[in-house]
Amino acid sequence: MTATLAQVRRCSVAVDLGAARTRVYTKAKGLIVDEPTAAAVNTRSGALLAVGAQAELMDGRTPGYIRVVRPVSGGTVVDIDIAQRLLRHLVGGRLTRAWRRWPTMRAAVCLPYGSEPLAQRAAVETLTGLGARRVELVETLVAAAVGAGLPVEQPEATMIVVAGAGTTQVAVLSLGSIVAAETVPVGGNAIDEAVVQHLRLHHELMLPQQAIRPLQMLLSGDGELTPAPQEVHGRDVVSGLARTVLVDTDQVRSAVNTPLTAILDAIGAVLRRCPPDLVADLGGSGIVLAGGSALIPGLEPMIRQATSMPVRVAEQPDVCPVLGLGAMIEGRIAPLELDPLAP
Numbered sequence: 001m002t003a004t005l006a007q008v009r010r011c012s013v014a015v016d017l018g019a020a021r022t023r024v025y026t027k028a029k030g031l032i033v034d035e036p037t038a039a040a041v042n043t044r045s046g047a048l049l050a051v052g053a054q055a056e057l058m059d060g061r062t063p064g065y066i067r068v069v070r071p072v073s074g075g076t077v078v079d080i081d082i083a084q085r086l087l088r089h090l091v092g093g094r095l096t097r098a099w100r101r102w103p104t105m106r107a108a109v110c111l112p113y114g115s116e117p118l119a120q121r122a123a124v125e126t127l128t129g130l131g132a133r134r135v136e137l138v139e140t141l142v143a144a145a146v147g148a149g150l151p152v153e154q155p156e157a158t159m160i161v162v163a164g165a166g167t168t169q170v171a172v173l174s175l176g177s178i179v180a181a182e183t184v185p186v187g188g189n190a191i192d193e194a195v196v197q198h199l200r201l202h203h204e205l206m207l208p209q210q211a212i213r214p215l216q217m218l219l220s221g222d223g224e225l226t227p228a229p230q231e232v233h234g235r236d237v238v239s240g241l242a243r244t245v246l247v248d249t250d251q252v253r254s255a256v257n258t259p260l261t262a263i264l265d266a267i268g269a270v271l272r273r274c275p276p277d278l279v280a281d282l283g284g285s286g287i288v289l290a291g292g293s294a295l296i297p298g299l300e301p302m303i304r305q306a307t308s309m310p311v312r313v314a315e316q317p318d319v320c321p322v323l324g325l326g327a328m329i330e331g332r333i334a335p336l337e338l339d340p341l342a343p
């Protein structure tokens with residue numbers, strides 16, 4: 001799927017349409033959009049009421065005729081019309097005007113590894129509908145590796161894990177391309193959901209969305225230093241009344257075990273498919289974590305413990321794929337392809 005660097009360089013806009021957040025980078029202005037991929041729609045008139053952060057605030061607090069929709073799921077644009085309207089509003093019209101004026105305007109979009117042709121078509125249609133004359137598709141994994149400053153073009157192995165909201169992608173890269181990779185439909189959303197389910201099953205407590213982040217702090221302990229148990233407020237499943245329970249590290253750890261195992265399995269599967277020389281390189285360079293979910297406290301130590309490999313979180317892991325794609329459109333990385341040999 002990955003377009004050549006020469007093709008990507010001709011693009012003036014880089015777009016990362018994620019399940020949780022939409023990011024747009026332009027050659028002229030850098031990162032201009034980093035907002036939730038959400039739109040509030042009036043179901044009676046079809047009118048768009050709010051987009052981005054404003055729409056996300058409305059989620060769960062709307063009357064029946066207003067719906068907060070998320071047009072991207074599992075790395076695929078599932079509602080092209082809403083995705084286009086969302087992008088048009090987030091970018092503010094200026095870009096699409098410029099797009100129309102310049103018949104050669106091209107956009108680069110990053111997509112998860114192994115995206116189906118239909119998912120690729122949906123991404124292309126979303127951007128061409130906004131006026132882009134050509135859309136180049138780039139693997140998110142390659143963009144994230146560039147964004148994380150990994151030496152992707154060197155003949156040495158680098159391993160990157162991009163943990164987003166709906167998907168986690170794992171790859172070993174060498175000489176600018178993917179040697180082995182895997183995408184699993186598990187990300188931050190599944191980890192959050194596992195915590196919510198655990199409290200519902202074991203404490204009969206319904207957890208509000210904002211209570212999940214503080215609970216994840218319990219995972220941050222690295223062996224000896226275990227954080228103190230935390231009080232969480234929620235609603236009793238049976239009585240419907242407000243109730244408070246005490247949750248400790250072990251409970252959150254066992255709750256997130258299932259999604260974490262899926263991520264670890266993907267890492268194992270990718271390593272098994274790699275030639276031994278590259279795996280040996282990885283013993284030294286380790287794994288780099290990117291994607292918004294890399295910010296979940298405890299994810300890094302848990303992966304380090306399970307793989308016995310060095311693990312580090314990329315700088316700005318959440319925006320790392322779009323910054324990498326931005327660096328690619330700006331031509332700030334060494335060419336991945338060699339020029340044809342002179343006769």
Ligand SMILES: Nc1ncnc2c1ncn2[C@@H]1O[C@H](COP(=O)(O)OP(=O)(O)OP(=O)(O)O)[C@@H](O)[C@H]1O
Nearest residue numbers: 018019020021164165166167188189291292293295
């Ligand atoms: N500071 C943080 N602490 C914990 N989790 C975080 C933090 N910031 C972001 N996340 C989690 O990261 C996820 C969003 O990551 P990201 O922005 O990479 O997703 P996305 O690119 O929209 O999704 P995808 O790539 O799966 O389509 C969410 O699940 C969110 O809960």
Ligand SMILES: [Mg+2]
Nearest residue numbers: 018019164165
């Ligand atoms: Mg993403």
